[in-house]
Amino acid sequence: MRYAHSVEAVRAAERELMARVPEGTLMRRAAGGLAAACAGMLGRVYGRRVVALAGSGDNGGDALYALALLARRGAGVTAVLLAPDRAHAGGLAAVRAAGGRVIDAGAGGGAGGGSDGGSGGDAADGSEGGAAGVSAGDAAGAAIARADLVLDGIVGIGGRGGLRPDAVRLAAAVRASGAAVVAVDLPSGVDAETGETAGEAVRADATVTFGTYKPGLLIDPAAQYAGAPRLVDIGIGPYLPAPVAEALQDADVAALLPAPTGESDKYRRGVVGVVAGSARYPGAAVLAVSGALRGGSGAVRYVGSAGDAVIARFPEALVSAGRPSQAGRVQAWVAGPGLGREEDARAVVAEVLAADVPVLVDADGLAVADREAIRARRAPTVLTPHAGEAAALLGVDRADVEARRLEHVRRLARELDAVVLLKGSTTLIAAPDGPVRINSTGTAWLSTAGSGDVLSGLIGSLLAAGLGGRDAASVGAYLHGLAGRAAPVPFGAHELADRIPLVRPEGTGGR
Ligand SMILES: NC(=O)C1=CN([C@@H]2O[C@H](COP(=O)(O)OP(=O)(O)OC[C@H]3O[C@@H](n4cnc5c(N)ncnc54)[C@H](O)[C@@H]3O)[C@@H](O)[C@H]2O)[C@@H](O)CC1
Ligand SMILES: [K+]
Numbered sequence: 096m097r098y099a100h101s102v103e104a105v106r107a108a109e110r111e112l113m114a115r116v117p118e119g120t121l122m123r124r125a126a127g128g129l130a131a132a133c134a135g136m137l138g139r140v141y142g143r144r145v146v147a148l149a150g151s152g153d154n155g156g157d158a159l160y161a162l163a164l165l166a167r168r169g170a171g172v173t174a175v176l177l178a179p180d181r182a183h184a185g186g187l188a189a190v191r192a193a194g195g196r197v198i199d200a201g202a203g204g205g206a207g208g209g210s211d212g213g214s215g216g217d218a219a220d221g222s223e224g225g226a227a228g229v230s231a232g233d234a235a236g237a238a239i240a241r242a243d244l245v246l247d248g249i250v251g252i253g254g255r256g257g258l259r260p261d262a263v264r265l266a267a268a269v270r271a272s273g274a275a276v277v278a279v280d281l282p283s284g285v286d287a288e289t290g291e292t293a294g295e296a297v298r299a300d301a302t303v304t305f306g307t308y309k310p311g312l313l314i315d316p317a318a319q320y321a322g323a324p325r326l327v328d329i330g331i332g333p334y335l336p337a338p339v340a341e342a343l344q345d346a347d348v349a350a351l352l353p354a355p356t357g358e359s360d361k362y363r364r365g366v367v368g369v370v371a372g373s374a375r376y377p378g379a380a381v382l383a384v385s386g387a388l389r390g391g392s393g394a395v396r397y398v399g400s401a402g403d404a405v406i407a408r409f410p411e412a413l414v415s416a417g418r419p420s421q422a423g424r425v426q427a428w429v430a431g432p433g434l435g436r437e438e439d440a441r442a443v444v445a446e447v448l449a450a451d452v453p454v455l456v457d458a459d460g461l462a463v464a465d466r467e468a469i470r471a472r473r474a475p476t477v478l479t480p481h482a483g484e485a486a487a488l489l490g491v492d493r494a495d496v497e498a499r500r501l502e503h504v505r506r507l508a509r510e511l512d513a514v515v516l517l518k519g520s521t522t523l524i525a526a527p528d529g530p531v532r533i534n535s536t537g538t539a540w541l542s543t544a545g546s547g548d549v550l551s552g553l554i555g556s557l558l559a560a561g562l563g564g565r566d567a568a569s570v571g572a573y574l575h576g577l578a579g580r581a582a583p584v585p586f587g588a589h590e591l592a593d594r595i596p597l598v599r600p601e602g603t604g605g606r
Contacts, residue, residue: 098338099308108334126160128327141169147246151181158248159186166193242274249283257294278302290314306331345600353560361393365559368425371432372401379433385592386552427453429555431460432548453558475564476513514564532569536576545588
């Protein structure tokens with residue numbers, strides 16, 4: 096599991112730990128981990144060119160100390176200071192002591208002694224920073240253009256708002272250079288709490304984050320700027336509270352996924368009821384049933400008017416055209432995909448919501464479900480809206496939901512007292528309490544008609560097998576995302592379900 100904490104929690108934990116260890120310990124640990132990660136990415140450190148973009152805070156301090164460590168291993172290093180008069184003094188001294196070059200990011204003059212000369216293997220470095228006729232801004236650009244690796248230490252968790260103009264210019268130079276980019280703690284310009292970006296942000300190949308993940312690192316759009324996130328332990332773990340967000344990894348999913356045992360029968364594996372499809376949208380029924388079958392259910396009961404289409408594709412499905420309450424024993428219901436919004440749809444959804452077993456409501460089901468009936472339920476309830484459906488349920492604009500997804504998924508879960516899975520490029524799963532689960536396995540190719548119907552059936556099968564609402568929704572989203580990644584692109588939703596068995600993490604499958 097990847098756990099993420101708020102900035103406030105990180106700062107409080109850091110204060111606790113700092114009071115117990117010698118001054119500078121945390122930053123030394125952070126910089127050590129950062130330098131090691133950079134060395135790993137470079138392969139060989141000696142003779143490589145590394146540039147650190149350093150802002151005025153401790154994030155810049157981390158970058159400068161790491162730069163000094165790389166210089167000691169033979170890299171030719173350059174520190175580019177965004178606020179020369181407020182740069183981290185200790186970090187700057189370390190860079191100078193290691194023979195690194197220091198230049199001012201802004202035009203019009205070097206930042207205190209510029210051309211100290213590169214330390215290992217980069218003779219050209221020494222000739223430029225303070226040379227007459229070369230503005231320091233150009234010097235920064237030239238250093239970035241030649242860099243093998245750039246460290247982004249402009250701002251970290253102390254950042255407010257988007258990048259400022261100097262930083263925007265540097266970020267563009269970094270992008271143009273083709274150098275590998277390692278963000279320090281966070282890509283500068285992204286919001287640590289929400290994953291939002293206000294204007295430009297640095298695009299990193301990897302982000303080395305300290306102590307714990309920050310929610311913004313795992314949530315789009317910021318997650319796309321962060322590249323591969325890595326965690327460096329700086330010892331604050333014991334002082335952190337419960338996480339605000341978490342992301343399942345393969346091992347978590349493997350541990351949660353039910354697998355049949357010797358004693359299993361169809362009811363132990365779970366029987367899913369699917370109320371979906373209509374004369375107009377029979378395909379939604381077929382797709383939801385496909386997800387339920389491939390999710391591992393013992394049996395699927397389909398109830399509705401698309402029984403012929405379902406049977407034609409899945410002879411193992413048990414179909415009926417009656418009412419859900421007369422369909423026979425069901426351990427979890429999936430209601431809504433392609434159901435339409437007529438009076439009859441309202442009635443069958445109400446009937447399903449009245450059942451004392453887990454229920455997933457999706458698509459049209461969300462439009463016709465009675466809020467009070469949802470709130471009154473005791474068995475797990477999972478709602479799977481996209482941003483537009485979530486906006487309708489909350490009575491806000493879709494754009495609001497899209498701009499602040501984390502906030503809105505939490506609010507909806509609390510208002511309806513249900514587990515809410517908000518679909519998107521990072522799918523978010525919130526229960527009324529506890530950490531929000533972030534699913535990072537998705538791919539933009541999954542935004543195809545019918546993809547959500549497969550997901551509903553898949554989650555339904557996990558609910559029927561006995562997983563709680565939060566686990567069923569997040570494991571379902573995880574597998575659905577992996578299935579999307581495994582399918583040859585572009586794919587149609589009907590190709591997704593067959594991929595699900597192939598992407599189940601190791602250790603499951605019960606053979
Ligand atoms: N607090 C600690 O104990 C530790 C902190 N660490 C590092 O320290 C960072 C936090 O340091 P700080 O609190 O000094 O904050 P930051 O270094 O993240 O940024 C704060 C500084 O940046 C300026 N700033 C804010 N928004 C800006 C923007 N949009 N553009 C340009 N400048 C902006 C502020 O005026 C302030 O000077 C962490 O992200 C992490 O990298 C690590 O060394 C580990 C230990
Ligand atoms: K940063």
